[in-house]
Amino acid sequence: MSGGTDGYSVGDVARIAKVTVRTLHHYDRIGLLSPVGRTPAGYRLYQDRDLDRLQRILFYRALGFSLDEVAAILDDPQSSPRDHLRRQHALLKERIRQLEELAEAVEHAMEAEKMGIQLTPEEKFELFGPDYDEAWEQEAEQRWGDTDAWKESQRRTGSYSKEDWRRIQLEADALNERIAAAMAAGEAPDGEAGMDLAEQHRQHICENFYDCTFEIHRGIASLYVGDPRFTANLDKVAPGLAQWLHDAMLANATRAGH
Amino acid sequence: MSGGTDGYSVGDVARIAKVTVRTLHHYDRIGLLSPVGRTPAGYRLYQDRDLDRLQRILFYRALGFSLDEVAAILDDPQSSPRDHLRRQHALLKERIRQLEELAEAVEHAMEAEKMGIQLTPEEKFELFGPDYDEAWEQEAEQRWGDTDAWKESQRRTGSYSKEDWRRIQLEADALNERIAAAMAAGEAPDGEAGMDLAEQHRQHICENFYDCTFEIHRGIASLYVGDPRFTANLDKVAPGLAQWLHDAMLANATRAGH
């Protein structure tokens, strides 16, 4: 019965779609995906149309819709396969955008933490922003357990001692001093020296914190002049340093082609 | 009791973190987040530390971990706030990467559908790839209901009649003929004419299907020569057209700075 012209058995479908037989039973019971036919013995027989439907079910489910909502979407007589693909593409792009925002918020928090700036309680939750995504649930460990990012994160986690943190802080302070010195010496932020210092700043983040792209660096730059707490913190080293460093960072990013 | 120095009430925390009071009760009961103190009357009193913990709980939960797993992550005595932020950043980046792969797979499916190519059952599910992400659950409609991508998708959905599809198909055919003609005339794919035709190809997708960036267009190009079904389909118009168009598309994308 392994997928002849007569159709697919539950087991076949389960293997193909990587879901459990139980799930298919469930979808049958709630009427979300009922195979067209049955064998005389009562075995479920799925056709290609059922597979298509299942594929869409899994997609929308993965995007966080309840099975009821999935049913509503799929049973809309107006949407063609094309419409579904377009809708799926649009939904994905939107999700990606939201995640990138979240990542940016995390970068923001990292900067704040790095510089010892206290965020207000509400602010901490703004992470999940106004268009709060929330849960995309399930999976986790077994899946995430062997993902690269997870391992990377695990590998680094706990590998810094207090000494390390002190060293990093000292390096950062030293860099700030050099930047302040350049500024005091009348160097232009978008000059050679300025851009080099900005690049050192970026490298310091890369080496000690996370992969800081030029895009991220630009984001941090605007933080430095846009968020008064960051500005204040930097200007403590030398007045005007936040702005100068901001300009240098932008110039450096631009020089690098961003 | 609205957040004095004595702490926050459940209601306060619920408002700040945008979760329900019931959720906080639940977390208390299972020992995931128990407020440090209580008032004489038994009212829960949360401190800033509890808020921090809650924030992390919500983050990891949103990333698909079960509450048990979240507890394990948070109660690891080795991870500092810094580690958490780094871990979160890594997890987000990974998720984004996975979603982008999925989006690419959808683009692939769109191309296949557009050209009437039949994917094998298994192939349809490869969408969810080897590192099948799966569910990030919940929310949906109320949230997604008013998201831009959703509206865009809804707006376009069902707005194409059979006539429209015929027109689009005819336009595509006509374009293919023009490309074949250019090729027959001995034009170089990376010449002015080739790149212009490639750009028309891209525009045709943009106008009728989805926002086709140069990156996506490059992806489609490799599909044209990499997937024999696409190649065959295009070479039906004129032998060698798939390769020629591929080269033209790459040249055009490169000209545009990608």
Next chain:
DNA sequence: GCTTGACCCTCCCGCTACGTCAGGCTCCAG
């Protein structure tokens, strides 16, 4: 022809992460 093992069926109970009352105490404003 008969067994055996891989599948299939239908209940049905269990689990997670809460939602949603119900019944009752507490607290501050007016």
Next chain:
DNA sequence: CTGGAGCCTGACGTAGCGGGAGGGTCAAGC
């Protein structure tokens, strides 16, 4: 001193399956 908003603790309900019991089905091999 009273009303209403807010807090408490059960306790039951729900979604989306997981997992097992108890039993029929089917092609392969002896």
